[in-house]
Amino acid sequence: AAGYDFRAIQERWLPVWEELRPFEANDAAAGGGRPRKYVLDMFPYPSGDLHMGHAEAFCFGDVLARYWRGRGYDVLHPIGWDSFGLPAENAAIKRGVDPREWTYANIAQQKASFRLYAPSFDWSRVLHTSDPEYYRWNQWLFLKLYEKGLAYRKASWVNWDPVDQTVLANEQVLADGTSERSGAPVVKKKLTQWYFRITDYADRLLDDLDALEGQWPAKVLNMQRNWIGRSTGAEVEFEIEGREAKVPVFTTRPDTLYGATFMVVAPDSDLAAELAASASPEARMRFQEYLAEAQKQSEIDRQNADRPKTGVFLDHFAINPVNGERIPVWAADYVLADYGHGAIMAVPAHDQRDLDFALKFELPVRVVVEVRGEDGEPLPDPAESGVATAGDGILVNSGPLDGLGKAEAIARAVEVLEERGTGRAAKTYRLRDWLISRQRYWGTPIPILHGAGDSNAGEMRPVGEAELPVRLPASEGLDLKPKGASPLGAATEWARVIDPETGEEWTRDPDTMDTFVDSSWYYLRFLSARDDTQAFDPELARRWGPIDQYAGGVEHAILHLLYSRFITKVLHDLGYLDFEEPFTALLNQGMVLQDGAKMSKSKGNLVEFASELREHGADALRVTLAFAGPPEDDIDWADVSVQGSAKFLARAWRVADDVASEPGAEFSAGSTELRRHTHRLLADAPGLVEQYKFNVLVARLMDQVNVTRKAIDSGAGAADPAVRESAEATAMILSLFAPYTAEDMWAKLGHEPTVALAVWPEPDPALLVEDEITLVVQVNGKVRDRLTLPASVSESEAETAALASEAVQRAIGEREIANLIVRVPKIVSIALR
Numbered sequence: 001a002a003g004y005d006f007r008a009i010q011e012r013w014l015p016v017w018e019e020l021r022p023f024e025a026n027d028a029a030a031g032g033g034r035p036r037k038y039v040l041d042m043f044p045y046p047s048g049d050l051h052m053g054h055a056e057a058f059c060f061g062d063v064l065a066r067y068w069r070g071r072g073y074d075v076l077h078p079i080g081w082d083s084f085g086l087p088a089e090n091a092a093i094k095r096g097v098d099p100r101e102w103t104y105a106n107i108a109q110q111k112a113s114f115r116l117y118a119p120s121f122d123w124s125r126v127l128h129t130s131d132p133e134y135y136r137w138n139q140w141l142f143l144k145l146y147e148k149g150l151a152y153r154k155a156s157w158v159n160w161d162p163v164d165q166t167v168l169a170n171e172q173v174l175a176d177g178t179s180e181r182s183g184a185p186v187v188k189k190k191l192t193q194w195y196f197r198i199t200d201y202a203d204r205l206l207d208d209l210d211a212l213e214g215q216w217p218a219k220v221l222n223m224q225r226n227w228i229g230r231s232t233g234a235e236v237e238f239e240i241e242g243r244e245a246k247v248p249v250f251t252t253r254p255d256t257l258y259g260a261t262f263m264v265v266a267p268d269s270d271l272a273a274e275l276a277a278s279a280s281p282e283a284r285m286r287f288q289e290y291l292a293e294a295q296k297q298s299e300i301d302r303q304n305a306d307r308p309k310t311g312v313f314l315d316h317f318a319i320n321p322v323n324g325e326r327i328p329v330w331a332a333d334y335v336l337a338d339y340g341h342g343a344i345m346a347v348p349a350h351d352q353r354d355l356d357f358a359l360k361f362e363l364p365v366r367v368v369v370e371v372r373g374e375d376g377e378p379l380p381d382p383a384e385s386g387v388a389t390a391g392d393g394i395l396v397n398s399g400p401l402d403g404l405g406k407a408e409a410i411a412r413a414v415e416v417l418e419e420r421g422t423g424r425a426a427k428t429y430r431l432r433d434w435l436i437s438r439q440r441y442w443g444t445p446i447p448i449l450h451g452a453g454d455s456n457a458g459e460m461r462p463v464g465e466a467e468l469p470v471r472l473p474a475s476e477g478l479d480l481k482p483k484g485a486s487p488l489g490a491a492t493e494w495a496r497v498i499d500p501e502t503g504e505e506w507t508r509d510p511d512t513m514d515t516f517v518d519s520s521w522y523y524l525r526f527l528s529a530r531d532d533t534q535a536f537d538p539e540l541a542r543r544w545g546p547i548d549q550y551a552g553g554v555e556h557a558i559l560h561l562l563y564s565r566f567i568t569k570v571l572h573d574l575g576y577l578d579f580e581e582p583f584t585a586l587l588n589q590g591m592v593l594q595d596g597a598k599m600s601k602s603k604g605n606l607v608e609f610a611s612e613l614r615e616h617g618a619d620a621l622r623v624t625l626a627f628a629g630p631p632e633d634d635i636d637w638a639d640v641s642v643q644g645s646a647k648f649l650a651r652a653w654r655v656a657d658d659v660a661s662e663p664g665a666e667f668s669a670g671s672t673e674l675r676r677h678t679h680r681l682l683a684d685a686p687g688l689v690e691q692y693k694f695n696v697l698v699a700r701l702m703d704q705v706n707v708t709r710k711a712i713d714s715g716a717g718a719a720d721p722a723v724r725e726s727a728e729a730t731a732m733i734l735s736l737f738a739p740y741t742a743e744d745m746w747a748k749l750g751h752e753p754t755v756a757l758a759v760w761p762e763p764d765p766a767l768l769v770e771d772e773i774t775l776v777v778q779v780n781g782k783v784r785d786r787l788t789l790p791a792s793v794s795e796s797e798a799e800t801a802a803l804a805s806e807a808v809q810r811a812i813g814e815r816e817i818a819n820l821i822v823r824v825p826k827i828v829s830i831a832l833r
């Protein structure tokens, strides 16, 4: 026979699979006779061709999808493209191409690469989020949230680059307050934007993480928890002299209320502006200058506890609700406008930031918790030492709280506040509402109309569901450059809507949606990808959902997963879903590196997926990725051997090629030794895949091939039915990693395609019994020998064998045996007198 030729094998099987389409999921059977699994890989963004990161991610996702088919499940494993977003627009601006053209050309290229790489996708459900058939349902989703009061508009401060005329994310503002893009000092600008009220779901998003313990990487669970960042404490209302409404503050330490000696409000809060407006002219001036300074600081800087404190007195006084004390109100940038209530009660004795501030501006410091050090001695007075005492202690100077410990005092303080109606137990979160509007072109238009006539000015109205989709107008003639206002505003023809009944004039909302909206529910659209009557069929969601196995990069550990979880809960509450968490299990693959560094064109260390695929073929590439190490770890391409993988595949293939028995041969007539090996592999493989130990499973396959080769070269040879049994099991399991080679082996073994749908045989328990055991012999607690004995060894046989051991005899020497304990099949323990 001709040798192993991966190119010929690829050419042989690709057209067969394309004809058979074995991976189109069976909706009818789902939830019926056979068990089902929904396996999903995070869908790609079409920025050029696929790269090695994709090769790795889709290899691992495919291992899992193929595995469940081998176990007899109906598997749904779809693919689509996350095809709206900035890179298309930036390419359009830079090179003058239409974002549409650029996007769909890249999708076509990625599809072509996927074709040869051959992940077991259900291509009948392919979707692109930039298709009107898809984004129509983004708009539907928006309307559902709008109806529920979960989509709303508000004015908020954004980072504004005055040179590039664009909004910047916090991450794009450098530590010195300048723009990463233009280098210009970033200013704050107030823009009215759309938000999704994800904060309404903060508790559920946090609490429901507990059920994912063990199913998601611990790191990801922690990142989600920290992002939501729940704090528990109290809300305390302070009266402000000369102001009707009271001011609430959030505190985690209501026990320290008697130690609050001043109040601080965020300079960029509405409250600060209001108080400054009624302050003396000098105080107002000081405040205006301070506000301008504060707005140059990034949020990260403002949270840096080590930064020297700054602030201005606002010329107002607040009244402490528990003791009636009059305390000054200051504005300082260490208080953030959008956390808690944007105002705090400052307790300098027990909070370091407040202490630093008090010492700088000579404000009083009052100890209300007596904290002792490790030596049992009271800690020095914070006003003297400059160190606030935050620990547990006994309350002093605190009226009804005196003598209590911290925890009891917190509870008592809340009771006191509630009794007086000036406060209550409260929680606050780091999580912010989700800003979903973008002033960019390449995204889903927001389906809202704004009144543009005399009679409807200032009104807002949703586009009717029947009028969806609101299609994106052609980009021709629009200036796509970022300028803080959406390019769609300039598409006047598109934006103008005349109500046919009333004749009223409306204009379309010019913003587009954050692309995280698209990816927050795409997994549901795969269930009904061609349905033009609904976003997805709730019945199919009941059958297939939730996702049993999700796989993708850790870069999506926070936002994408959080947003999907949120939208899933909303759809659940609206009655469309019967589950509340979208992703039951999550695998985060590591990165593919080169010489320890991230690969990039500019570094010149780019390993190109397309050329690797051409040179080595899909199977060798996949085996290399799977064998490189645990999938969660990074892979350094300098450390792997694609040639080694290719050699292994050729060896496996030759085993199948050499098999000389007929299909259906009676395996029980084969060599027991080889059969034991095969059945041990069949028994261990499921656990290895389910624990993501793909590399270990590949190593086991290598071992299986070697053992089988030895059996062929000795004993009964290629005609031994055990050799066929081994080759068949190898082909089935190898198909997870090397679908082409496995298919060719399967055909050589006389079977019809496709091995991908062949259900793995159950291991025979009789062949799994270990026939030998290792007996440990200890003398006075020290291991002196390890004896290999038949598994059926009796107690007396074990004793005899132990005493016959030379090493044991040497250890005993002339001494007398005091005690001898036999525990077959593990140990014989001898104690000497």
Ligand code: ANZ
Residues within 6 Å of the ligand: 231, 250, 251, 252, 253, 256, 334, 335, 336, 337, 338, 339, 340, 341, 342, 343, 344, 345, 346, 347, 350, 351, 390, 428
């Ligand atoms: C009085 C107090 C006394 C506080 C004390 C702490 C210690 P976490 O745990 O992060 O939630 N705080 C409240 N709102 C703030 C804002 N908008 N900007 C900056 N700081 C704010 O922190 C909650 C604590 O941070 C609150 O409890 C408040 O200070 C401060 F011995 O109130 B504390």
